[in-house]
Amino acid sequence: MRSDFKEGTLTINLDGRIDSNNAHNVEEEIQAIIDDTRPDYLVLNAAKLEYISSAGLRILLHFKKNYPNFTITEVSSEVYEILDMTGFTQMITVEKAYRVVDVTGCEEIGRGANGTIYRIDQDNVVKVYNNADALDEIQHEREVARLALVLGIPTAISYDVVKVGDSYGSVFELLNAKSFSKILANEPEKLDWCVREYVDMLKTIHGTEVPEGKLPDMRETAIDWVGFLQEYLPEETGSKLMSLVEAIPKDNHMIHGDYHTKNLELQNDEVLLIDMDTLAVGHPILEFASIYNAFKGFFELDHDAIEDFQGFSYDIAQEFLIKVMAEYLGTEDEAKINEVLDKARILGYTRLIRRSIRRKGLESEKGRAEIDCWKNMLIELVDKTDKLTFTMNELDVEATIDNLDTVTGFVNRALEEFDCPMKTQMQIELAVEEIYVNIANYAYSPEVGRAKVRVEVDDDPLKVSITFIDHGKPYDPLAKEDPDVTLSAQERQIGGLGIFLTKQTMDDVEYEYKDGQNILTIKKKF
Amino acid sequence: MLNIKKDIDNGKLTFALEGRLDTVTSPELESAIKESIDGATELVMDFKDLEYISSAGLRVLLSAQKTMMQQGSMKVINVNDIVMEIFDVTGFGDILTIE
Numbered sequence: 140m141r142s143d144f145k146e147g148t149l150t151i152n153l154d155g156r157i158d159s160n161n162a163h164n165v166e167e168e169i170q171a172i173i174d175d176t177r178p179d180y181l182v183l184n185a186a187k188l189e190y191i192s193s194a195g196l197r198i199l200l201h202f203k204k205n206y207p208n209f210t211i212t213e214v215s216s217e218v219y220e221i222l223d224m225t226g227f228t229q230m231i232t233v234e235k236a237y238r239v240v241d242v243t244g245c246e247e248i249g250r251g252a253n254g255t256i257y258r259i260d261q262d263n264v265v266k267v268y269n270n271a272d273a274l275d276e277i278q279h280e281r282e283v284a285r286l287a288l289v290l291g292i293p294t295a296i297s298y299d300v301v302k303v304g305d306s307y308g309s310v311f312e313l314l315n316a317k318s319f320s321k322i323l324a325n326e327p328e329k330l331d332w333c334v335r336e337y338v339d340m341l342k343t344i345h346g347t348e349v350p351e352g353k354l355p356d357m358r359e360t361a362i363d364w365v366g367f368l369q370e371y372l373p374e375e376t377g378s379k380l381m382s383l384v385e386a387i388p389k390d391n392h393m394i395h396g397d398y399h400t401k402n403l404e405l406q407n408d409e410v411l412l413i414d415m416d417t418l419a420v421g422h423p424i425l426e427f428a429s430i431y432n433a434f435k436g437f438f439e440l441d442h443d444a445i446e447d448f449q450g451f452s453y454d455i456a457q458e459f460l461i462k463v464m465a466e467y468l469g470t471e472d473e474a475k476i477n478e479v480l481d482k483a484r485i486l487g488y489t490r491l492i493r494r495s496i497r498r499k500g501l502e503s504e505k506g507r508a509e510i511d512c513w514k515n516m517l518i519e520l521v522d523k524t525d526k527l528t529f530t531m532n533e534l535d536v537e538a539t540i541d542n543l544d545t546v547t548g549f550v551n552r553a554l555e556e557f558d559c560p561m562k563t564q565m566q567i568e569l570a571v572e573e574i575y576v577n578i579a580n581y582a583y584s585p586e587v588g589r590a591k592v593r594v595e596v597d598d599d600p601l602k603v604s605i606t607f608i609d610h611g612k613p614y615d616p617l618a619k620e621d622p623d624v625t626l627s628a629q630e631r632q633i634g635g636l637g638i639f640l641t642k643q644t645m646d647d648v649e650y651e652y653k654d655g656q657n658i659l660t661i662k663k664k665f
Numbered sequence: 666m667l668n669i670k671k672d673i674d675n676g677k678l679t680f681a682l683e684g685r686l687d688t689v690t691s692p693e694l695e696s697a698i699k700e701s702i703d704g705a706t707e708l709v710m711d712f713k714d715l716e717y718i719s720s721a722g723l724r725v726l727l728s729a730q731k732t733m734m735q736q737g738s739m740k741v742i743n744v745n746d747i748v749m750e751i752f753d754v755t756g757f758g759d760i761l762t763i764e
Binding site: 540543544561562565568569572573576622624625626627628629631633634636637639640643644 | 717721728751760761
């Protein structure tokens with residue numbers, strides 16, 4: 140009987156049949172090994188066990204006396220059935236044998252931080268984990284994927300755990316799907332489409348509130364990175380970096396944590412998010428750090444390396460990254476895009492340097508060159524940055540009255556950093572309400588549609604312009620005649636005051652109908 | 666957010682408002698008024714703690730004013746500057762009795 144004794148755990152390999160003919164011998168044999176090794180834990184590996192009768196089951200119970208926590212592993216489905224029927228699965232820990240899957244020659248369709256995804260047949264893919272002992276990771280990923288699905292994120296959940304060589308894998312159904320990396324590599328004309336879908340999904344993720352305690356807080360993780368880096372950075376940079384990260388406000392919205400184009404799949408017409416193990420909560424800047432790394436940070440010194448990883452060129456990656464930022468932030472303004480990217484770079488480099496040092500990067504010439512490059516940029520960026528958060532220029536919401544608070548809250552936050560007199564702030568809030576409510580009530584009635592609200596602030600002279608865009612019926616609210624405000628109460632009509640108030644309190648109100656969109660812009664000087 | 670405090674004293678109906686009178690909260694005031702306005706001869710709207718009003722709030726005031734002109738009188742008291750400005754721009758300063 141083969142056995143293996145390691146770090147207090149004795150593993151005994153059962154094989155063939157255990158029935159009344161040999162049960163007694165098997166028991167003595169096992170007992171002899173136990174007496175010999177005196178283990179703390181006992182594991183019976185049943186990979187080669189074909190059959191066990193009730194006589195065999197009785198000897199298992201004897202071992203339970205001295206080893207109440209002993210486990211039987213790699214149990215075949217035939218033997219599992221016997222253990223299950225006789226109630227043994229409730230008394231002892233029984234682990235089923237995993238189906239064996241061979242990925243030799245299978246197409247690699249994705250690669251994440253902790254594993255690689257292969258297509259094993261037309262309908263199924265397997266994610267093979269880098270870590271040989273990945274069962275806890277697999278369990279974790281299953282749980283977070285389930286949580287994400289319940290919260291409204293389209294994703295695939297694994298339905299089986301398999302053995303792939305010495306590693307474990309989890310199997311997902313993924314029909315006919317291709318990754319966004321593949322689309323960008325083979326159909327570059329679809330880049331703009333990919334940008335829109337990628338940002339749509341990103342906004343869905345970032346708009347998803349996660350119940351307290353369900354996902355790790357990415358800010359805490361970033362604080363750990365910075366702690367690790369202290370001894371490698373000039374003191375001034377290190378302490379400023381720590382206060383920058385600590386000043387990121389807590390945020391209970393979801394972030395993916397490894398959001399690049401290999402982790403977004405197009406399945407028929409549906410976009411699916413995969414590789415969910417890095418799911419967390421936090422401010423979007425923490426997400427942009429990993430996005431920056433995936434398209435640029437990792438490859439800053441070796442532009443060609445991205446081709447091996449993503450399948451598309453460095454140039455395509457840069458075009459994609461800038462367009463994603465523009466779409467997400469709702470601005471074409473290069474200065475604004477770079478401002479946010481620079482903040483993302485601070486967190487991105489922090490992560491890259493730590494990662495490289497932990498992987499012995501300081502011991503190779505290439506590693507040292509990379510670490511130096513990232514470190515110099517990090518020092519420069521930290522020096523000129525006062526905060527890592529950024530304000531959004533654009534909000535995209537379902538145009539309902541329920542979302543009024545979201546809209547006014549968004550506009551107020553966008554104006555927060557400018558010194559806006561209270562009276563002006565109130566007038567802007569009033570105009571925003573009047574226009575938004577008009578869209579919510581009439582643009583799509585009786586159906587519901589979406590509205591975009593974009594805020595732009597000019598510095599000199601300080602002036603805000605807010606644009607409302609909907610795809611509803613063409614309607615020019617400015618064409619309506621102003622109410623006569625000199626009439627008496629009896630003669631006054633109820634209603635029609637909203638747009639009038641807006642025109643009176645704003646410096647400029649413009650309307651145009653373009654490309655199937657109602658576009659209304661209000662402007663106000665501070 | 667809008668808090669409405671109602672007081673009825675014989676024919677005198679008083680509403681003290683606190684917070685915001687906007688599209689979301691105005692229907693609450695509208696139904697509170699509708700519930701109690703029958704038989705009232707005097708309606709007082711106390712705006713001491715009202716911070717904000719939009720056209721939805723103005724509509725409720727105009728409609729209450731029209732009703733009260735049939736059965737008594739209405740006045741708005743303790744109006745702050747921001748709300749007063751809205752009244753002025755829309756001509757409500759002239760059609761409402763403001764103290």
